[in-house]
Amino acid sequence: MKSKLNLDPKVIDSARSCAGRIAESMQIFIDRHTTVSTERTVLRLLGVDGVDDVDTPLPNVVVDAIKDGGGLPRGAAYWIGNAMIQTGLDPQAIAEKMAAGELDIMKLTMASKEDAEAKILPIVNKALEKIKAQTAKREDYLATIGEGRKPYLYVIVATGNIYEDVVQAQAAARQGADIIAVIRTTAQSLLDYVPYGPTTEGFGGTYATQENFRLMRKALDEVGEEVGRYIRLCNYSSGLCMPEIAAMGAIERLDVMLNDALYGILFRDINMQRTLIDQYFSRVIIGYCGTIFNSGEDNYLTTDDAYEAAHTVLASQFINEQFAVLANIKEEQMGLGHAFEMDPDLENGFLYELAQAIMAREIFPKAPLKYMPPTKYMTGNIFKGHIQDALFNMIAVWSGQSLQLLGMLTEAIHTPHLQDRMLSIENAKYIFNNARAIGEEVEYKQDGIMQKRAQFVLAEAEKLLHEIEAEGLFSTIEKGKFGGVKRPKDGGKGLAGVCVKDDSYFNPFIPFMLGGEK
Amino acid sequence: MGSHTTHSACETTTVDLTNVKPYGDTMNDGMMQLSFTLPVPYGEEANEAAKILARKMGLDEPAVVFSKDMVGFTYFVLYGKCQHTVDYSTIKVTKVEVDVMDRLECEKYITENIKRPVVIVGACSGTDAHTVGIDAIMNMKGFHEHFGLERYHGIEAVNMGSQVPNEVLIAKAIEVNADAILVSQIVTQKDVHIANLTNLAELMEAEGIRDKVILICGGPRISHELAQELGYDAGFGAHTYAEDVASFILTEIVKRKMV
Numbered sequence: 175m176k177s178k179l180n181l182d183p184k185v186i187d188s189a190r191s192c193a194g195r196i197a198e199s200m201q202i203f204i205d206r207h208t209t210v211s212t213e214r215t216v217l218r219l220l221g222v223d224g225v226d227d228v229d230t231p232l233p234n235v236v237v238d239a240i241k242d243g244g245g246l247p248r249g250a251a252y253w254i255g256n257a258m259i260q261t262g263l264d265p266q267a268i269a270e271k272m273a274a275g276e277l278d279i280m281k282l283t284m285a286s287k288e289d290a291e292a293k294i295l296p297i298v299n300k301a302l303e304k305i306k307a308q309t310a311k312r313e314d315y316l317a318t319i320g321e322g323r324k325p326y327l328y329v330i331v332a333t334g335n336i337y338e339d340v341v342q343a344q345a346a347a348r349q350g351a352d353i354i355a356v357i358r359t360t361a362q363s364l365l366d367y368v369p370y371g372p373t374t375e376g377f378g379g380t381y382a383t384q385e386n387f388r389l390m391r392k393a394l395d396e397v398g399e400e401v402g403r404y405i406r407l408c409n410y411s412s413g414l415c416m417p418e419i420a421a422m423g424a425i426e427r428l429d430v431m432l433n434d435a436l437y438g439i440l441f442r443d444i445n446m447q448r449t450l451i452d453q454y455f456s457r458v459i460i461g462y463c464g465t466i467f468n469s470g471e472d473n474y475l476t477t478d479d480a481y482e483a484a485h486t487v488l489a490s491q492f493i494n495e496q497f498a499v500l501a502n503i504k505e506e507q508m509g510l511g512h513a514f515e516m517d518p519d520l521e522n523g524f525l526y527e528l529a530q531a532i533m534a535r536e537i538f539p540k541a542p543l544k545y546m547p548p549t550k551y552m553t554g555n556i557f558k559g560h561i562q563d564a565l566f567n568m569i570a571v572w573s574g575q576s577l578q579l580l581g582m583l584t585e586a587i588h589t590p591h592l593q594d595r596m597l598s599i600e601n602a603k604y605i606f607n608n609a610r611a612i613g614e615e616v617e618y619k620q621d622g623i624m625q626k627r628a629q630f631v632l633a634e635a636e637k638l639l640h641e642i643e644a645e646g647l648f649s650t651i652e653k654g655k656f657g658g659v660k661r662p663k664d665g666g667k668g669l670a671g672v673c674v675k676d677d678s679y680f681n682p683f684i685p686f687m688l689g690g691e692k
Numbered sequence: 693m694g695s696h697t698t699h700s701a702c703e704t705t706t707v708d709l710t711n712v713k714p715y716g717d718t719m720n721d722g723m724m725q726l727s728f729t730l731p732v733p734y735g736e737e738a739n740e741a742a743k744i745l746a747r748k749m750g751l752d753e754p755a756v757v758f759s760k761d762m763v764g765f766t767y768f769v770l771y772g773k774c775q776h777t778v779d780y781s782t783i784k785v786t787k788v789e790v791d792v793m794d795r796l797e798c799e800k801y802i803t804e805n806i807k808r809p810v811v812i813v814g815a816c817s818g819t820d821a822h823t824v825g826i827d828a829i830m831n832m833k834g835f836h837e838h839f840g841l842e843r844y845h846g847i848e849a850v851n852m853g854s855q856v857p858n859e860v861l862i863a864k865a866i867e868v869n870a871d872a873i874l875v876s877q878i879v880t881q882k883d884v885h886i887a888n889l890t891n892l893a894e895l896m897e898a899e900g901i902r903d904k905v906i907l908i909c910g911g912p913r914i915s916h917e918l919a920q921e922l923g924y925d926a927g928f929g930a931h932t933y934a935e936d937v938a939s940f941i942l943t944e945i946v947k948r949k950m951v
């Protein structure tokens with residue numbers, strides 16, 4: 175299809191292949207390392223769950239013991255496989271005995287890597303079957319009760335209490351929402367463990383726990399059957415427990431997960447080495463279970479300027495796309511992010527924003543792009559805010575966005591009230607319906623404001639990608655090229671949880687999840 | 693009541709500041725617009741419930757101009773005439789009292805009156821991850837064409853970013869010999885900001901540096917009055933720019949003879 179913005183395919187190809195080389199060079203680093211959270215994820219997939227008598231999750235109990243015993247470079251799968259051989263117990267029973275202080279798996283006779291691998295294979299297969307059954311159930315729902323039209327209406331709930339979230343989520347679905355995201359409690363991203371069980375206390379959101387995922391999934395399936403539309407569930411595979419939450423999400427059938435190492439580095443000060451390694455396994459899981467991942471480029475525009483920094487968003491989208499390719503994620507699962515954050519006082523800001531949104535759609539034609547609403551310039555004037563959200567909705571339907579995180583007129587005041595969500599859904603439905611085919615009808619003036627804007631942003635992104643390739647991704651982040659935020663390679667949180675793999679390391683899930691390619 | 697007297701609302705067009713009422717299109721008509729949700733099913737009974745509630749709130753002649761079924765909940769847009777009045781003439785509000793200087797005036801003020809670099813450390817402390825406020829005040833770029841403190845000659849601005857523990861913030865302030873600490877709090881759910889701000893002030897007392905540093909908090913739900921209650925020197929709410937904060941700090945430095 176010819177570009178309506180007259181974008182040069184050669185520039186797009188050059189940017190994309192440059193991003194591919196950046197991702198591949200990072201992958202060499204990733205493949206040499208593992209992390210505590212990656213290993214806890216292996217344990218969770220092997221069925222280890224629950225907490226000890228001081229509420230430490232059992233995956234942490236086991237991985238901490240392995241780490242303290244100097245065994246992390248070999249990976250949790252070896253130690254569990256070996257413990258199964260030596261004790262005859264299953265992984266959960268091993269973890270429970272370790273928590274009770276009755277078993278030290280680091281002091282057992284050591285079997286060969288091959289024997290340990292063979293021993294856990296049946297459990298690995300069982301875990302994969304369980305995930306596949308959830309993926310099949312999603313497909314079955316989509317085939318029978320169907321889904322909403324794109325752009326999907328995506329709303330958040332954030333009461334702090336999972337039971338209250340369920341009430342709000344079901345109400346939102348009845349009003350027309352297609353995706354419910356349960357916002358996490360403030361600072362969960364910095365916990366190096368995943369809390370356990372249903373939770374009713376949180377600040378600005380609700381803890382991501384496996385039980386909370388299960389409760390919300392059940393509620394959305396119920397209301398989905400009632401309204402005749404599959405309701406997708408979204409949570410956050412991000413922070414220090416990135417891959418663990420991806421695994422929990424795969425098991426509990428989450429449909430969308432926010433997942434972006436760059437976001438964690440820049441905005442949560444998570445160590446870049448740690449989170450890029452974590453991101454890899456999380457994306458392999460996401461690719462395997464058919465979840466859409468959302469990247470966090472939209473956030474750059476809350477700290478940097480939407481007009482001046484637009485090319486950093488595009489450059490990051492290219493890199494996120496290539497990281498996803500390496501994790502075997504299909505383009506249809508790549509929810510690359512961007513945001514409507516132009517200063518409302520900027521003359522022709524709407525045209526620039528429209529040009530950038532159409533540019534993203536043309537460059538990533540099959541990706542379910544995630545489009546984020548205005549936040550930075552929301553003022554508390556709810557009436558103007560409702561108009562800002564309307565302009566955002568207009569661009570979304572015009573440029574064919576896929577996942578529309580609905581703006582709330584009360585943004586900058588409070589987490590959404592029931593009526594805020596209703597009004598924003600009404601706003602989006604009105605505009606999407608009323609302007610449905612506008613994107614197909616309209617073309618743009620040759621060398622006009624919009625064409626020139628998109629061409630300029632693409633050219634700048636391609637230039638930045640070549641700079642990053644020359645400089646290396648770590649160094650680029652250290653210099654503050656994304657979001658205007660600088661982070662040191664050895665700084666931030668979580669570096670202590672990183673180690674170099676030894677020669678006998680194995681992660682039994684990655685080869686199967688990649689389909690035997692790697 | 694109101695609807696039976698055809699001329700009472702029209703008797704005056706000038707405001708009586710001792711008896712102020714909301715203004716719709718006529719002085720003292722008391723008109724107010726509300727929107728809210730009741731957890732009851734949509735219907736005539738729901739509308740009636742909304743009107744009864746409005747009367748209890750002191751609104752005469754409540755009119756539900758719109759209501760919407762939200763399945764088990766009903767949303768209303770309602771108008772009514774407020775019966776209450778306020779005496780505006782006796783109101784006193786605690787505000788930050790400072791003559792605001794623009795960036796260039798601030799820079800000149802430093803050169804002429806302080807004659808050394810002014811060091812300001814800022815952060816979103818505690819669990820708060822929202823840096824939009826502190827960034828608007830501190831970062832080079834600022835907000836809405838108002839440059840941030842980093843841009844000011846004579847000011848060394850250290851923005852520590854989000855989720856900084858109070859202890860780390862204080863340690864940094866001591867390390868760089870800060871004149872002022874700015875702490876931004878955006879998340880206020882369940883009053884988490886109150887606990888955190890109190891903790892910071894207490895830790896500074898404990899460290900013995902409270903008197904040596906100008907302590908300022910800011911955020912959309914922060915008022916100067918609240919800040920003072922919590923033991924801060926100043927509090928800045930929405931619509932604050934870097935020059936407002938800088939002007940306060942600089943004049944305070946001179947006032948306290950911290951030069």
